[in-house]
Amino acid sequence: MQERIEHDSIGALPVPVDAYYGVQTLRAKQNFYITGKQLHPDLIVSLVQVKKAAAMTNYETGELNKEVADAIIAACNDVISGKYHDQFIVDPIQGGAGTSSNMNANEVVANIAIEKLGGIKGDYSIVHPNDHVNMSQSTNDVYPTAGKITALKLTQKLLFQMERLGEALKQKSIEFDNIIKVGRTQLQDAVPMRLGQAFNAYRSAIDRDTLRLKKTQNELCIVNMGGTAIGTAINANPEYLKRIPVNLKKTTSFNMVLAADLIDATQNLDAFVSVSGALKAAAVTLSKMANDFRLLSSGPKTGFAEINLPPKQNGSSIMPGKINPVIPEVVSQVAFNVIGNDLTITMAAEAGQLELNAFEPVLFYNLFESIETLTNGISTFIDNCITGITANEDRCEELLEHSIVTVTALCPYIGYKEASDIAKESILSGKLVSQIVREKGLLSQEELETILDPSLMTEPMEEQQIS
Structure with a gap:
């Protein structure tokens, strides 16, 4: 394999001659073999969308000449379109607060731009990863901004599925509205209800979870771009800070706004905790619903068997005809994973020290997994x-x-x-409640028909005129 020699502050390292990544990316590849996976493809695109917006802004402020700016923007467009993703080789869980991911993007974009200008990969005198592609930036504003953009993209898909779920539950609530069943508390018989009411309650909870997640989207649109290293905007043109949100909106279609306090926005990750909290709440709702479906469909001969779940696959390798509730089961497992990821996200956000949080890589890894698995689970x-x-x-x-x-x-x-005495007697004797009341002469038949009509017990009623 042919190689080129690249240098960084650590020393020299041979890099495959055809690689668009460089020495800093390769060191990260060697240091961080944790998950064996690539960066999330949406995070790759988000990083490069940030690079494109920065190049546009640096050209507008006069910091970057047109030739280099155009080459960087064209290189970014290639990556955004799906090319060169195989050149992003760093592990998603990494030390260094995301510097390896940022430099992977810087080096890939630089080398694509170099070729567009007629140069050879690795000739950073033409386009430099740090001096040009990373101009007016730091990992500490690029990486969290890219993480927020990625979370926004992924949650759009999740919100679509959650709204679909709410509509599906609404349709079932209408379909089952005339079916009276036993309502239960603590798995014991309680009072009558309509099956449609149960499904409408599921829908109400999902609608609330959907609204909760939507509220977090505003937090994700607040970014610290231009804050550079710690939020003091060192090495950034004041005009850059004014223009970068506008160009981020152009490259991402999201209405990104600059944080009022860039130092706060650089060191604190509570926006991601809010998103994860909303995901966890939705996961809890989904798993509770899945548990109910398993109970209500249990049997089919010896359980509740009040509803039938669609049969999806054989349930046993030994018991013929057994059908298991595999879809509710997988939904609960997705929920368990989301709930576990929330703890990791919480601890990663808590572990930040002073002016920077170094633990965004594991936070993003778990957050993106939560959003995607929840999206697929709901689907x-x-x-x-x-x-x-x-x-x-x-x-x-x-x-x-x-x-x-x-x-x-x-x-x-x-x-x-x-x-209470009538209830006990009914349980012991097997007689119906209405029969015992009649035998005791406590109420007339007409009164019983009104009072014990189950359908009238499922909604608040006007004051009954019964003497």
Whole structure:
């Protein structure tokens, strides 16, 4: 393999002659073999979108000549279009607060630009990774900005799926609205409810999670670009700070705004904690819903069996005909992962010291994984489970009829103590609640038909006129 020799502050290192990355990237590759993976492709694009915006701004302020600026912008466009991603070789989890990722982008863009100007890769006298591509920047403003842009991109996809989920649950709530079932607390029979109400409650929770996640998007649009090393804007033209948000919007389509306090924005990662918190809340909602679906479909002969989940695959290698609730199971596993990632993100944000947080790499790795797995988990939940759920109306009616859940409605008319005695007798004797009340002569048949009508127990009612 042919090689070229490149130098950095550590010394010299042979770099493959065809590589668009350089010596600093190669050192990082050698130092950080942690996950064995590449940077997230959206993070690669986001980094280069930041580089493009910086080159545009540096040209506008007169810091970068047109020839070099045009070459850098053209190189960035190539990477943004999907080319050269194989040249981003650093591990996503790395020491150095993201410097390796930033330099990987600087070197790749520089070498593409060099070739566009007729030079040979590694001839940094034409376009230099630090002096030109990284002009007016530091890893400490580039990397967190790219992380926010990436999170914005990924959450757009997640929000789309969450809105789809809300709509799917709404449709089921309408479809099941006339089916009365037993409502349960602590897995014990409680009071009647409509199956549609259960699904509408799931929808309400998802709508709330969606709104919570949307609120975090504004925080992600606040960036510290131009703050450079610690937020004091050293080596950045004052005009650069005014123009860089405008050019970021041009390269990303997001309405990026400069933080009011660049030092704060450089050292604190609470915006990412907010996003992760919203993801965790959504994950909890999803797993609780998945647990309910597993319970409500349990059996099918010896469990609740109030709903049927669509059969997706054989459930056993030994038990013929067994079908497991595999989609709710995988959704819960996604939720567990998101909840675990939230702890990592929290600790990474907490571990920052003084003017910089060095732990963004692991934070981004876990945050992006949470967003993507949640997006994919919700997608399969909708398409392979929720839209295919059917109700066992006869089973719901059977369980309701033989339960004591209607006895609560008697309390205003015969008192808690009498109602409790009737409940106990019904459980021991197997008699229906209405039968025992009639036998005791406590209420007339007409009164019972009104008071013990399960459908009337599922909504607040106007004051009943019963003597």
